[in-house]
Amino acid sequence: MIGTSTRLPPTQRLVEIKAVAEQFHFKISTLLLHAGKVVEAITWFRKHIKSYERVVGTPEVAFLHWEWFSRQFLVFGELIETTSTTIPDTLSPRFGTADNTLTEWEFQPAYYYQLAATYLREKRYAIECSSSMANLTTEVNGVPESVMPSVYVGQYVRLFEQGDTVSLLPLSDTEYTSYALSEAERFQDSYEIIALFRKAYESFQSLGATRMASACSSGMAIEYYAAADFSNAKQLFDSVAGLYRQEGWTSLLWENLGYLRECSMKLNSPKDFISYSLEMAALPLFSGSGEENRENKIKSGPAGSPTISRRENIQQEVINVLERKQSSEGTYDGFNNAIEEVTHLDIDQISPLRMVLTASVAFHDQSVKPGSPLLVSVSLLSHLPSPVVVDQLEVQFNQSDCNFVMHSAQEDSLPSYSNLHGQVIQDTSSLTLFTNRWMRLTHEVKSGKSGKLECLSVKATISKHLVICCHAESPASMEDFPLWKFENQVETLPTKDTTLAFSGQKLIQVDEPDAQVDLVLNSAGPALVGELFTLPVIIESKGHAVHSGELKINLIDARGGGLLLSPREAEDSESHHVELLGVSTVSEDKESKEEADSIRKIQYSFGVVSVPTLSVGDSWSCKLEIKWHRAKSVMLYVSL
Template identity: 95%
Template sequence: MIGTSTRLPPTQRLVEIKAVAEQFHFKISTLLLHAGKAVEAITWFRKHIRSYARVLGTPEVAFLHWEWFSRQFLVFGELIETTSTTIPDTLSPRFGTADYGLTEWEFQPAYYYQLAATYLREKRYAIECSSSMANLTTEVNGVPESVMPSVYVGQYVRLFEQGDTVSILPLSDTEYTSYALSEAERFQDSYEIIALFRKAYESFQSLGATRIASVCSGGMAMEYYAAGDFSNAKQLFDNVAGLYRKEGWTTLLWENLGYLRECSMKLNSPKDFISYSLEMAALPLFSRSEEENRENKIKSGPAGSPTISRRENIQQEVINVLERNQSSEGTDDGFNNAMEEVTHLDIDQISSLRMVLTTSVAFLDQSVKPGSPLLVSVSLLSHLPSPVVVDQLEVQFNQSDCNFVIHSRQEDSPPFYSNLHDQVVQDTSLTLFTNRWMRLTHEAKSGQSGKLECLSVKATIKKMPCDLLPR
């Protein structure tokens, strides 16, 4: 009968235990919070979480654990939010336990919403693993039909109809796993995760915790990316990248830029793709291992591990795009057509590409006299992992007579001058090596007197002009 409880198989037994524990925890937490005992409620929540944190069950049903684990944080966060919880004036180790003193964040609902979203995302990763393991079993046995909750908390049974007779049958662990996995795959968790991260983000922002708020914003961006909403994902990733650059968090910036370059490719924005790729390739970041395993790939996202070879590959991808190489990985006709509209890259004082290429222009005397020669020194520095061949270097001043163009003498690189009136100088090589300054000296003459200022340096690489503002 449906009301008869029997000893369940291991997986279903664990599901039942967690369901019962969840009910007790909810009632105890509610009573403590409504009694104004926030410290005791949070301490109880900690014990509840620690008791089940590692009780995942078999790998095939690990997604059930993360779903349950996420729900514990969500429900407790909502309880904290809906009750008048006040933070004690002084937080010391006497709150909680001697080893685990409570923190101020644990009195904020945003703390629990963020973790609820994080663990719900773990559920999605676990579903991907479970789906690959369960494919063969599902093909052979199929997904059981007419599964419904029993009258007992945490138990499930299967209805079996034979003529006019309806029987209640227990489920084997294999049948229950197939049913639970099919139900989990039916629902899209991405937008629920986004909603949780957004609640946490707004709350942290109101508290002035911009750093942890940016982590939540990055979480939203990843979920938009997973859901195929690349426009919203790119907007959020861009905002997060700004903080990461400011704080100098290169590891997080690497991962963030990996998503941004993929979004740019999906949105047919080659200029952004080139910018993000060059910034990634120039980041002062190195992985300890050159091997790319599945764990590193999941952790780092589309960027992969920041190995030397990976950075070199990213730089080569930019070269392929600039050369209109149709075989460049991931590009399509829309992306390649949009490439025709990309005319140049601006690298000014506030550009994130300042770390890619740096230029400096120096001369002994800023004042020039008509007809008098003036030695001008132009220096270029590249932080890219592979050598960069500059096809043409154009330097412009406030006095046009002093402008000059240096062209690299390459067999497959004919000169293309932007200003025929500029002085043209041939040079044997304009190759930039990693972290090594290349210095060039040119003698300029002006037909007028006055103060001389360098306005811009334009380095053309693979027919792509890069406008550099010298320092």
């Protein structure tokens, strides 16, 4: 009718405009891509997106905008993928410049799939906000029935039946909003978002873009969490956290660990909950941590803002779990049946929990005799925000006799579960760790057997129910904490002695004990040429038994030059000045020559003779028989 306005209400008018624009845009994009005009198609898509990215509408229907916006990226990405687009050779390789404002990613379908998933997630957030605002209206007016698309693109009408008469009635914006919201709530967007992120993930992986693929994995994990599929969510969050730690992305790691904490709680895994919580509490603070509103809290996830108070609360939550304290919200009650009497955490040099607790051990000496006392310094460092009271420290070595325990005098008694039999226990006035400050302790131990004495680990018992086992580190080879490396903090050394701090080692060499066996070589006087000269040798065990001993004899030229004759020279030469003829032993007060096999070990200027087993206090003697064929000065060496 002429003069009659058919203009729709504002919300429906905006929906109609976007629907028509969408139709024209995809027609134009398809024609450009099929004509091989890739740059023109991407440029057209940019203009299309820029024209409508801020046309959101009222907050109640913002979810419709994000759904439409997501669809633009999805369909254009599919068009890019199906037309097998490539970057034209004529295009400047300098992306993002005045010559070429496009980016390299805009030629990849994965870029559009990732943004499609991201904007579809925005729709889910908007639905959560719209649902809370629309509850009252829906309860009063209800949801209109028999709503269907009109014959005109982007329009909706309500089917009204009265008897045999069927008529189409227009919708008010309130009715349309209620209808659109009820339809949106019927479908679970999470699984569609997961499918889009997975599509982008696979595409980025094929391109070798690991970081972008990791971002898509994080998106999938968040959606699994939203869909209450905590097992799959935890698996993906764990894989993503590894990259965040490696890259040092603390803000992303904070958010990621917040989800992992919640997944562990939902999966009834208190040990994982404690581990992730301690790692969160030990993360460095970073700027931009303001107060949260409801919308920001939804987007940042369960971790919340990384403020100092939030870190302290997380640390206290761990203590509450360990002490079986029920929270006001009943958050940790489910752990009561699953948590063990004692929770054990193992921390090595590559563990993400290393910033929670680090143990540095240094011996004050480089070598020591067996049984001698020596000093060892044990230093602990924590980045937790609140002080940590340690009930006891147990220091373990590769020689268990050297193990010792330091017990806090503040505790009334030793924990009943500790096996401290045979270990040295020392009471210490206080074992309290303060954030970013070394707690230095010095203890005297008695060296054990000869060989290497190495400190293996330091076990700290906290709140009587948490045992953290830190692999001992040498101050000389300690590495920095990657996430704390560039923070504005005062650097401290693990020991007050700077020499130990830069060169101290967690191991020491225990020397061989001094032999308690006497070897006596007697000489009656000078020898004459042609005389059979005998020299008595006595071996006496003073404190060490002798097993499988060998007596080595060497005749050395007194003027230098080593042995008088080598074995080969002795065989070839018939004339030599001095000759070792043999060895005779005393057995039951009778002299007897060695057996033939022993005699064969005597070769002119050197020999080896077996020594029988000697117990402590026993002795054994023999006589060396030497003959001079010509006058010559020699030195005789006998060793056991």
